[in-house]
Amino acid sequence: MPVTIRECHLTQQNSSSTQIPTSSGGKKVPSGSVKTKLCVAIPASLVADTPHLREKTAKLGTIARACAIFGTHEIILYPDYAQQERTEDMELCERILRFIETPQYLRKRLFGLSPSLKYAGILPPLQIPPHDVPRSVHDCREGDVREGVVVARHGGSLEIDVGLERTLECQGALQVGTRITVRLTDVERNLVGEITDPTKISIYWGYRVKQSKFKLATLLEKERFDLRIGTSRYGANILDIWPKISSLMKNSGSILVAFGSPRLGLTEILSQEGKSPEGVFSFLINTVPEQNVVTVRTEEAMLVSLGLLNCMRLR
Numbered sequence: 001m002p003v004t005i006r007e008c009h010l011t012q013q014n015s016s017s018t019q020i021p022t023s024s025g026g027k028k029v030p031s032g033s034v035k036t037k038l039c040v041a042i043p044a045s046l047v048a049d050t051p052h053l054r055e056k057t058a059k060l061g062t063i064a065r066a067c068a069i070f071g072t073h074e075i076i077l078y079p080d081y082a083q084q085e086r087t088e089d090m091e092l093c094e095r096i097l098r099f100i101e102t103p104q105y106l107r108k109r110l111f112g113l114s115p116s117l118k119y120a121g122i123l124p125p126l127q128i129p130p131h132d133v134p135r136s137v138h139d140c141r142e143g144d145v146r147e148g149v150v151v152a153r154h155g156g157s158l159e160i161d162v163g164l165e166r167t168l169e170c171q172g173a174l175q176v177g178t179r180i181t182v183r184l185t186d187v188e189r190n191l192v193g194e195i196t197d198p199t200k201i202s203i204y205w206g207y208r209v210k211q212s213k214f215k216l217a218t219l220l221e222k223e224r225f226d227l228r229i230g231t232s233r234y235g236a237n238i239l240d241i242w243p244k245i246s247s248l249m250k251n252s253g254s255i256l257v258a259f260g261s262p263r264l265g266l267t268e269i270l271s272q273e274g275k276s277p278e279g280v281f282s283f284l285i286n287t288v289p290e291q292n293v294v295t296v297r298t299e300e301a302m303l304v305s306l307g308l309l310n311c312m313r314l315r
Helices: 053-069 086-103 104-111 216-222 244-249 266-271 298-312
Strands: 037-043 073-076 145-154 157-161 168-171 179-186 191-197 206-211 225-239 253-258 283-286
Touching: 037 298, 053 086, 053 168, 053 225, 073 086, 073 216, 086 104, 086 206, 104 145, 104 157, 145 244, 216 253, 216 266, 225 244, 225 266, 225 298, 253 298
Parallel strands: 037 073, 037 253, 073 206, 168 191, 225 253, 225 283
Antiparallel strands: 145 157, 145 179, 157 168, 179 191
Protein backbone atom coordinates (compact mmCIF):
# COMPACT_ATOMS: atom_id res chain seq x y z
CA MET A 1 0.00 0.00 0.00
CA PRO A 2 1.47 3.41 -0.89
CA VAL A 3 2.35 5.82 1.86
CA THR A 4 -0.22 8.57 2.26
CA ILE A 5 0.21 12.09 3.56
CA ARG A 6 -1.09 12.84 7.01
CA GLU A 7 -4.44 14.61 7.03
CA CYS A 8 -3.99 17.83 9.00
CA HIS A 9 -6.77 20.17 7.92
CA LEU A 10 -10.07 18.33 7.80
CA THR A 11 -13.50 19.74 7.12
CA GLN A 12 -15.25 16.73 8.67
CA GLN A 13 -14.42 17.67 12.25
CA ASN A 14 -17.43 17.25 14.53
CA SER A 15 -16.25 19.11 17.60
CA SER A 16 -14.71 22.52 18.12
CA SER A 17 -12.20 21.40 20.72
CA THR A 18 -10.26 18.24 21.42
CA GLN A 19 -9.78 16.70 24.83
CA ILE A 20 -6.26 16.15 26.09
CA PRO A 21 -5.38 12.50 25.42
CA THR A 22 -3.94 10.30 28.11
CA SER A 23 -1.04 7.89 28.16
CA SER A 24 -1.36 4.15 28.77
CA GLY A 25 -0.87 4.78 32.47
CA GLY A 26 -3.87 7.09 32.65
CA LYS A 27 -1.73 10.18 33.24
CA LYS A 28 -2.04 13.31 31.20
CA VAL A 29 0.73 13.72 28.67
CA PRO A 30 2.96 16.82 28.83
CA SER A 31 1.02 19.88 27.76
CA GLY A 32 3.49 22.20 26.06
CA SER A 33 2.27 25.34 24.33
CA VAL A 34 1.22 24.92 20.71
CA LYS A 35 0.03 28.49 20.08
CA THR A 36 2.97 29.26 17.79
CA LYS A 37 3.55 27.17 14.67
CA LEU A 38 7.24 26.30 14.49
CA CYS A 39 8.67 25.19 11.14
CA VAL A 40 12.21 24.25 10.16
CA ALA A 41 13.66 24.32 6.65
CA ILE A 42 16.45 21.87 5.91
CA PRO A 43 18.29 21.26 2.62
CA ALA A 44 17.77 18.28 0.33
CA SER A 45 21.51 17.58 0.36
CA LEU A 46 21.42 17.06 4.12
CA VAL A 47 22.61 13.44 3.79
CA ALA A 48 24.53 13.83 0.53
CA ASP A 49 27.92 13.77 2.25
CA THR A 50 27.05 10.62 4.24
CA PRO A 51 27.94 7.58 2.10
CA HIS A 52 26.16 4.73 3.88
CA LEU A 53 22.41 4.34 4.40
CA ARG A 54 22.95 3.37 8.04
CA GLU A 55 24.66 6.70 8.80
CA LYS A 56 22.07 8.62 6.78
CA THR A 57 19.34 6.97 8.84
CA ALA A 58 21.10 7.78 12.12
CA LYS A 59 21.52 11.43 11.11
CA LEU A 60 17.84 11.76 10.25
CA GLY A 61 16.92 10.12 13.54
CA THR A 62 18.87 12.82 15.39
CA ILE A 63 17.08 15.52 13.40
CA ALA A 64 13.68 13.99 14.11
CA ARG A 65 14.47 13.89 17.83
CA ALA A 66 15.55 17.55 17.84
CA CYS A 67 12.36 18.58 16.06
CA ALA A 68 10.17 16.57 18.43
CA ILE A 69 11.95 17.73 21.59
CA PHE A 70 11.36 21.39 20.76
CA GLY A 71 7.86 21.04 19.31
CA THR A 72 8.44 21.53 15.59
CA HIS A 73 5.17 21.36 13.66
CA GLU A 74 6.51 21.15 10.12
CA ILE A 75 9.78 20.12 8.49
CA ILE A 76 10.25 21.61 5.02
CA LEU A 77 12.81 20.00 2.71
CA TYR A 78 14.08 22.46 0.11
CA PRO A 79 16.37 22.00 -2.96
CA ASP A 80 19.68 23.69 -2.29
CA TYR A 81 22.28 22.62 -4.84
CA ALA A 82 21.71 23.96 -8.35
CA GLN A 83 24.30 21.75 -10.05
CA GLN A 84 22.86 18.42 -8.92
CA GLU A 85 19.45 16.79 -8.78
CA ARG A 86 18.61 15.93 -5.19
CA THR A 87 15.22 14.27 -5.66
CA GLU A 88 16.46 10.92 -4.37
CA ASP A 89 18.02 12.49 -1.27
CA MET A 90 14.87 14.50 -0.60
CA GLU A 91 12.63 11.47 -0.90
CA LEU A 92 14.87 9.47 1.44
CA CYS A 93 14.78 12.26 4.03
CA GLU A 94 11.01 12.59 3.79
CA ARG A 95 10.37 8.85 4.08
CA ILE A 96 12.59 8.32 7.13
CA LEU A 97 11.40 11.47 8.91
CA ARG A 98 7.77 10.50 8.35
CA PHE A 99 8.43 6.90 9.37
CA ILE A 100 9.87 7.83 12.76
CA GLU A 101 6.99 10.28 13.43
CA THR A 102 4.39 7.59 12.64
CA PRO A 103 3.14 5.54 15.64
CA GLN A 104 4.66 2.06 15.59
CA TYR A 105 1.30 0.31 15.24
CA LEU A 106 0.72 2.03 11.87
CA ARG A 107 4.19 1.74 10.33
CA LYS A 108 3.82 -1.67 8.71
CA ARG A 109 0.50 -0.76 7.14
CA LEU A 110 1.64 2.64 5.86
CA PHE A 111 5.21 1.89 4.81
CA GLY A 112 5.45 -1.86 4.22
CA LEU A 113 8.90 -3.12 3.20
CA SER A 114 11.20 -0.52 1.68
CA PRO A 115 14.95 -0.64 0.94
CA SER A 116 15.28 2.91 2.27
CA LEU A 117 14.06 1.70 5.69
CA LYS A 118 16.60 -1.13 5.95
CA TYR A 119 18.18 0.42 9.05
CA ALA A 120 15.00 1.80 10.62
CA GLY A 121 15.73 -0.37 13.66
CA ILE A 122 18.46 2.03 14.79
CA LEU A 123 16.11 5.03 14.84
CA PRO A 124 15.51 6.37 18.35
CA PRO A 125 11.90 6.43 19.59
CA LEU A 126 10.34 9.90 19.58
CA GLN A 127 8.13 9.22 22.63
CA ILE A 128 5.69 11.96 21.63
CA PRO A 129 2.04 11.88 22.81
CA PRO A 130 0.59 10.09 19.73
CA HIS A 131 3.00 7.21 20.39
CA ASP A 132 2.23 6.88 24.10
CA VAL A 133 -1.34 5.57 23.93
CA PRO A 134 -3.12 2.48 25.33
CA ARG A 135 -2.61 -0.81 23.50
CA SER A 136 -5.95 -2.29 24.55
CA VAL A 137 -9.55 -1.11 24.23
CA HIS A 138 -10.02 -1.90 27.94
CA ASP A 139 -7.52 0.85 28.80
CA CYS A 140 -9.12 3.45 26.52
CA ARG A 141 -11.74 5.97 27.50
CA GLU A 142 -14.08 8.34 25.73
CA GLY A 143 -12.27 11.45 24.55
CA ASP A 144 -8.91 9.79 23.93
CA VAL A 145 -7.23 10.84 20.70
CA ARG A 146 -5.30 8.44 18.44
CA GLU A 147 -3.72 8.25 15.03
CA GLY A 148 -5.23 5.80 12.59
CA VAL A 149 -5.37 4.72 8.96
CA VAL A 150 -8.46 4.02 6.85
CA VAL A 151 -8.61 0.29 6.04
CA ALA A 152 -12.11 0.02 4.54
CA ARG A 153 -14.94 2.23 3.33
CA HIS A 154 -18.64 1.39 3.28
CA GLY A 155 -20.62 4.26 1.83
CA GLY A 156 -20.26 7.10 4.32
CA SER A 157 -18.76 4.87 6.99
CA LEU A 158 -15.07 4.14 7.50
CA GLU A 159 -13.14 1.41 9.26
CA ILE A 160 -10.04 2.80 10.96
CA ASP A 161 -7.04 0.85 12.25
CA VAL A 162 -6.05 2.65 15.47
CA GLY A 163 -3.77 -0.04 16.86
CA LEU A 164 -6.34 -1.80 19.03
CA GLU A 165 -7.94 -5.27 19.05
CA ARG A 166 -10.66 -4.16 16.67
CA THR A 167 -11.12 -1.43 14.09
CA LEU A 168 -12.86 1.82 14.86
CA GLU A 169 -16.06 2.95 13.14
CA CYS A 170 -16.10 6.49 11.87
CA GLN A 171 -18.18 8.65 9.51
CA GLY A 172 -16.33 10.14 6.55
CA ALA A 173 -15.48 9.94 2.87
CA LEU A 174 -11.71 9.45 2.90
CA GLN A 175 -9.77 7.04 0.72
CA VAL A 176 -8.42 3.73 2.00
CA GLY A 177 -4.83 4.20 3.13
CA THR A 178 -5.31 7.75 4.42
CA ARG A 179 -3.77 8.52 7.78
CA ILE A 180 -6.04 10.52 10.07
CA THR A 181 -6.50 11.62 13.67
CA VAL A 182 -9.62 10.43 15.53
CA ARG A 183 -11.24 11.05 18.90
CA LEU A 184 -12.93 8.11 20.58
CA THR A 185 -16.62 8.72 21.28
CA ASP A 186 -17.66 5.21 22.40
CA VAL A 187 -15.50 2.45 23.87
CA GLU A 188 -18.18 0.45 25.70
CA ARG A 189 -20.27 -1.43 23.10
CA ASN A 190 -18.63 -0.62 19.77
CA LEU A 191 -15.40 1.21 19.12
CA VAL A 192 -16.62 4.47 17.59
CA GLY A 193 -14.88 7.74 16.90
CA GLU A 194 -14.92 10.96 14.93
CA ILE A 195 -12.34 12.60 12.71
CA THR A 196 -10.60 15.48 14.42
CA ASP A 197 -8.10 18.11 13.35
CA PRO A 198 -4.68 17.55 15.01
CA THR A 199 -3.96 21.28 14.78
CA LYS A 200 -6.80 21.82 17.31
CA ILE A 201 -5.32 19.46 19.90
CA SER A 202 -4.10 21.37 22.95
CA ILE A 203 -0.77 19.53 23.20
CA TYR A 204 2.09 18.85 20.81
CA TRP A 205 0.99 16.17 18.33
CA GLY A 206 4.05 15.60 16.16
CA TYR A 207 5.31 17.14 12.93
CA ARG A 208 4.48 17.00 9.23
CA VAL A 209 7.10 16.66 6.51
CA LYS A 210 6.80 18.52 3.22
CA GLN A 211 8.95 18.60 0.10
CA SER A 212 9.23 22.02 -1.49
CA LYS A 213 9.83 22.35 -5.21
CA PHE A 214 11.03 25.90 -4.61
CA LYS A 215 14.48 26.99 -3.53
CA LEU A 216 14.78 28.70 -0.18
CA ALA A 217 14.33 32.37 -1.16
CA THR A 218 11.36 31.58 -3.39
CA LEU A 219 9.89 29.36 -0.69
CA LEU A 220 10.00 32.21 1.81
CA GLU A 221 8.37 34.56 -0.69
CA LYS A 222 5.48 32.17 -1.32
CA GLU A 223 4.92 31.02 2.27
CA ARG A 224 4.37 33.72 4.84
CA PHE A 225 5.90 33.43 8.28
CA ASP A 226 5.68 36.07 10.99
CA LEU A 227 9.33 35.52 11.91
CA ARG A 228 12.06 34.10 9.63
CA ILE A 229 15.34 33.11 11.24
CA GLY A 230 18.44 31.90 9.41
CA THR A 231 21.34 30.20 11.17
CA SER A 232 24.94 30.84 10.13
CA ARG A 233 28.41 31.20 11.61
CA TYR A 234 28.45 34.61 9.88
CA GLY A 235 25.27 35.76 11.57
CA ALA A 236 24.89 38.10 14.54
CA ASN A 237 25.93 36.71 17.91
CA ILE A 238 22.73 35.36 19.46
CA LEU A 239 23.58 36.93 22.81
CA ASP A 240 23.64 40.41 21.26
CA ILE A 241 20.08 40.18 19.90
CA TRP A 242 18.54 37.81 22.44
CA PRO A 243 16.00 40.30 23.94
CA LYS A 244 14.76 41.45 20.53
CA ILE A 245 14.22 37.96 19.11
CA SER A 246 12.70 36.76 22.38
CA SER A 247 10.13 39.55 22.31
CA LEU A 248 9.21 38.91 18.68
CA MET A 249 8.90 35.15 19.19
CA LYS A 250 6.29 35.59 21.88
CA ASN A 251 4.09 37.60 19.50
CA SER A 252 4.59 35.50 16.35
CA GLY A 253 1.96 33.05 15.15
CA SER A 254 4.40 31.29 12.85
CA ILE A 255 8.19 30.97 12.94
CA LEU A 256 10.54 29.46 10.38
CA VAL A 257 14.11 28.48 11.26
CA ALA A 258 16.33 27.68 8.25
CA PHE A 259 19.53 25.64 8.19
CA GLY A 260 22.27 25.26 5.59
CA SER A 261 23.78 22.11 4.10
CA PRO A 262 27.01 20.23 4.84
CA ARG A 263 28.65 21.93 1.84
CA LEU A 264 26.91 25.28 1.53
CA GLY A 265 25.84 27.79 4.13
CA LEU A 266 22.69 29.87 3.79
CA THR A 267 24.58 32.76 2.18
CA GLU A 268 25.88 30.50 -0.61
CA ILE A 269 22.52 28.77 -1.02
CA LEU A 270 20.66 32.07 -1.37
CA SER A 271 23.26 33.50 -3.77
CA GLN A 272 22.16 30.89 -6.34
CA GLU A 273 18.90 32.85 -6.54
CA GLY A 274 20.61 36.22 -6.47
CA LYS A 275 19.46 36.84 -2.90
CA SER A 276 21.17 37.69 0.36
CA PRO A 277 20.25 36.69 3.93
CA GLU A 278 19.43 40.31 4.78
CA GLY A 279 16.74 40.39 2.10
CA VAL A 280 15.18 37.08 3.09
CA PHE A 281 15.38 36.63 6.87
CA SER A 282 14.18 38.70 9.78
CA PHE A 283 17.42 37.68 11.51
CA LEU A 284 20.57 35.80 10.56
CA ILE A 285 22.01 34.48 13.82
CA ASN A 286 25.05 32.60 15.01
CA THR A 287 23.91 30.18 17.71
CA VAL A 288 27.41 28.73 18.23
CA PRO A 289 29.62 31.79 18.70
CA GLU A 290 33.36 31.10 18.89
CA GLN A 291 32.92 27.55 17.62
CA ASN A 292 36.04 25.44 18.01
CA VAL A 293 35.48 23.18 15.00
CA VAL A 294 35.70 23.94 11.30
CA THR A 295 32.02 23.17 10.68
CA VAL A 296 29.01 22.51 12.84
CA ARG A 297 26.92 19.73 11.35
CA THR A 298 23.31 20.46 10.47
CA GLU A 299 21.93 18.03 13.05
CA GLU A 300 24.18 19.60 15.70
CA ALA A 301 23.14 23.11 14.69
CA MET A 302 19.49 22.10 14.96
CA LEU A 303 19.82 20.83 18.51
CA VAL A 304 21.70 23.94 19.63
CA SER A 305 19.60 26.48 17.74
CA LEU A 306 16.17 25.05 18.53
CA GLY A 307 17.18 24.68 22.17
CA LEU A 308 18.23 28.32 22.46
CA LEU A 309 15.18 29.57 20.59
CA ASN A 310 12.98 27.50 22.89
CA CYS A 311 14.53 29.29 25.87
CA MET A 312 13.82 32.63 24.20
CA ARG A 313 10.19 31.71 23.59
CA LEU A 314 9.55 30.56 27.15
CA ARG A 315 11.49 33.21 29.04
